[in-house]
Amino acid sequence: MVRRVLLPLLMVAALLMPRLVSAHDLFPGFLELQATGASTYQVLWKLPLLQGQRLPIAPRFPDDCALQGAPVSRQEATALVYKAKLSCREPLEGRVISIDGLASAGTEVLLRVRPWQTEALQTLLIQPEQPEAVIPTASEADQQPGVWSYLRLGIEHILLGVDHLLLLLGLVLIVRDGWMLLKTVTAFTLANSITLSVSAVGIVQMPAAPLNAAIALSILFIGTEVVRFMRGQTSFTLRHPWVVACGFGLLHGFGYARGLAELGLPHHELLLALLLFNVGIEIGQDVFVVLVLALERAFRQLQIRWPVWVRRVPAWTIGCAGAYWTIETTVSLIKGGV
């Protein structure tokens, strides 16, 4: 029984260890554009280094832009930092810039922009799936809402995070009674709050690719447990779901932290923003759990006798999605990593 829990956990650890220990690889790239005039910009480009090698990625500006003079470069521990002045014929605001080579590099780029005639900074996350972004205009950057937007961001992140929701669904499905449910949900909440916080303030960094793989694996794992539960079998997880919830909560907390990267944390009100983001996440989670429970209850009240194959659908969905993501993320881990 213990083996059944240990094996996947060991696999996760095995996947993570080399990456955590070796280099702090696969940090996101960082591109900052500060307008110094209507169409001139101070550019800062942090190119992440992978075991001393430069990643083959570079920002591509529109054709009417040119660097003024040679860029100044400086080597840091994990990145090469370039500084340069950029001059364009037309203002960049409202136009697209892309990151060459990002699709195959397996990392992301944080883009921070301060448009002309505003003090507001706007942060965007450029991902490999769509390696380009539209430069926000001054009015868009000014609209950047205050600290409350982090609450919304948290809710949004969980509502759109199908992977997180599937894990929660699995946890709810394998829990037998209310007390156990409370313990499980609380454990999950506390655990993900911890890792979310430490990850968001930068105490612990988790590289993206292995994290995704581990999250995918956790979903696959919970899928198999749901199947086991439905067959009437038992396991360590089924007897102590809160322990597993705690472990996976730690893992998914890192995932939540990446949702924060979209906005970046403000330097002032850092703790408040973090708290609100976390509260947003918890609101989303609790709404989802309540909804699942209410649905279960409603189906009971309507005395619906689902056919066997329908009852298997949730478990199969979780399992199949978990398996698919595991394969997908592992492939990209191998391709993009070492």
Added chain:
Amino acid sequence: MPLLFAHLMQTGFGGFYDGIAHLFLTPSDLLLVLGLALLAGQQGPQGGRLLLTLLPLSWWIGLAVGQRWGLDLTLALLSTVLFTSVGVLVALSLRLSVQVLAFTVAGSGLLFGLINGFTMPSASSGLPLDVLGVVSAVALLSVLISAQVAATRSTSFCIAVRVAGSWIAAAGLMSLGLLLKA
């Protein structure tokens, strides 16, 4: 309804949630689903099961057809008459035969889906997430409410359900008058 709510709401959470919001922010649609759920619940668990099967399905079919036709119609009179009648049925707490209930549910689902479809642009590519959102919200609301009504037998709750039906009917009746006057 004027075209006030015709556009799809932008929640900023993507198409699926826009679809859900669309149902909750379109009073006539919301009232119809509430009314039907109360009505089906009054018929007991069987009614709830019927509603859960038929309403989302017919709504979806109506939506698909409506998106294809894309007419600039809201059919306000017809839809108001429909949900008003549903409200009256709830207030009267009538026992309906399965056929009548099925006909009412399927018919109103098709009509309201159709109207939704007229005003919702069809997705250019990928999954029609907004359609999925609307249909999920319809299914969710109808199953939750009808189950609760079906399972509760206390007199005061039954009266409260009938009061809700009466409010739906009264609001529908008055807006019918306003529509006729306009």
Added chain:
Amino acid sequence: MRWRWLLLALLLSLLPSAALAHVPEGGAGSVMAGLLHPVTGIDHVVAMVAVGLWGAVLGAPAIWLLPVAFPMVMAFGGVMGLLDLPLPGVETGIALSALVLGVLVMLQQRLPLAVAGMLVGLFALFHGYAHGVELPEGADALLFSLAFVGATGLLHLVGIGLGEARRLAWGHRLLQVVGAVIAVVGVWSLAQVGGA
């Protein structure tokens, strides 16, 4: 068991709050107009509360028949008013309704269900008609109606709640006082109608 009431309260609150939740052009305005419309005339307010009070005096089944039937009959009257169908003596009827209901509540008079139903139904028609005639132009029909019906229902509830106080020791006295006040308002509005 509290559950189901929570659900129902949620459901009922969905009706107007769904409308309030978002504020498109004119939407919120219609809701506010609808909520406020029934409480703009003192005679209306008093009569609605009196209906609830009398329902409580009558006891079951009138107490629950009333909140079910009243909104629909009133809405029917409203449609008549909107479409300018003739209904004579509306203002007198409304003033009379406050007077009659006030006296009935004061005396804690019970009438047979059919008679009571006819009486209240007639008053509902008058009140609905008056509102229908006065309805503002350009309001969003459904939002306005919902808010209007909700506000009227709440006034009934206030009346029923007050009426339930008759189970208390000092309840009878309270009912007499409230009934008398309502009747006085009725007389006052009757005088207004006569004077005009």
